[in-house]
Amino acid sequence: MDTLLRIGLVGTGPWAGATQAPALAGHPGVAFSGVWGRRPEAAALLADAHRTAAFTGEDGLSALFASSDAVAFSVPPDVQAPLAARAAEAGCHLLLDKPVATSVEGARAVARAAEEAAVASVVFCTLRFAAPTAGWIAAQREAGGWFTAHGHWLGSLHVPGSESPFAASAWRREKGGLWDVGPHLLSVLLPVLGDVTGLSGGRGPAGTAHLVLRHAGGASSTVTVGLGAPERAAGAGLVLLGEHGRAELPEDWGDPVDSFRGAVDALRRAAREGRPHPCDVRFGLRITELLAQAEAALSG
Template identity: 35%
Template sequence: MPPTADNPPAWHHAPVRVGLVGAGPWARAMHARTLAEGPETTLAAVWARRPEAAAEVAAPYGAPIAATFEALLDSCEAVAFAVPPSVQAQLAVRAARAGRALLLEKPLALTLDAARAVADTVAETGVVSQLVLTKRYHPTTRAFLARAAGTDVLGARSCYLHGAFLEGEFATSWRLEHGALFDLGPHLLDLLDAAVAPIVSVRATGDSRRWIELTCEHDNGAVSQASLSGAVRVPRAQTRVELFGSTGTLVYDTASIDHAECWPVLRREFASAVRTGTGTGIDAAHGLRIQRLLDNALRRR
């Protein structure tokens, strides 16, 4: 059977050895499993501030525990981060200077200066970087963006709503402190920026820890709205984007998609980027662009 989108060609390179930083719920639920399943990657080692937590993440896959961050760097050729943004920003700079490729979470950092330091270091060292903007790796998202490219959009509205901040293991300290703008905002800003036109300014109203509204102005004159909350009790997380224009309406809704379909695509594209040195464009530079929009929203309240 010839290779197709549903039947990709066999992996012809040696698996990329990826070290994982972090041992929280996202490291367990996504990063460790995705990296260990291969065939494009192997989980080379796990390092976390608490060795016992790192051991819990690594054990199901038989991966070793790194005693220090430096030991992790010595064991791998790429580093995946599943830690709070402030920690990621510091360690990613060190990893890039050591010549390691980076699989980065959003947002890059908690401040624009820290995000700029990551992106600048990646540019200076020439290492491959890729951002885990989950939805970008799903076929439904890519089909929506392809259709949006041929649509004359006058305005858009969108939402990303869930209740994970109310309770449970994802109600982590940085999420509770900085709220939906930093946790959910990058996803919607990225989708609106790609689907409508580049965003030139963002204005925010509300409380990021409860409910926040973003008004975005795009360089084609369109205006979009984004509603964000991680503190509403809904049956399941809701992500929806509606584009309106002279030719009709285009809707993107994640209610029926399986996010597990994103992970093999993410893994394959990251490994390919590392082996070929050719990135996907969803990289640290793009992460810095999203960070500038977050900073713009904070300043224009």
């Protein structure tokens, strides 16, 4: 793609401000076509910081879609899903955040809209686009022979006194770590061990979820996620065990701005070549299906 890809941004929250807007503004292959926000002052502030246009309201959303080749999203998942479907219908390629939606119906509607409009899509699962972890995932998939895996991602967003900019997120408080950080671990496990063919789960303290997964390749895995862990217990990691011994996910994931630029590159290639990316909206739909299944298992 020799010409710049015009990409607009929907959302003005902390993730948009810290990661997506600077990544789009600084990408040499992108023309940052604008920022849409529900609050005009927030849209104007973020747009001014990155020398692009601000949009708000229904008319502004339509105008952003009309002036963009692709749209990136940084809004709650169940706000993202219907807006992404509209963007696809307007002919825009999709750069989605995880999870695509917190209902199978919502994620399926986005996938259907993207397919019908023949637009490219990428879901920004950070570990799939951060250079250190993306290379590790590819190497472990190539190696094969894995017997089991153990992954955990524990945050402390919901402990008293949390200073995280995401602590006030209503959807994270409602849906918990299963939906917020669960997609990250699934985005690693599925390409390495194969699709999930069986799932069971149990609840732990402070909203922690424990899952046991069976994979199409014959391996099993365990996943522990939560957002209410004590600060000193917070952290993330994943270990594979198999015929080659032990492989541990790198601790250094690099700069998330660089990772998001990697996702932009993936979307540009998918749009140029007309070939779906492995981490596209259909993959995002599969993650939503598994999380919904896990939620049902945890409630049973």
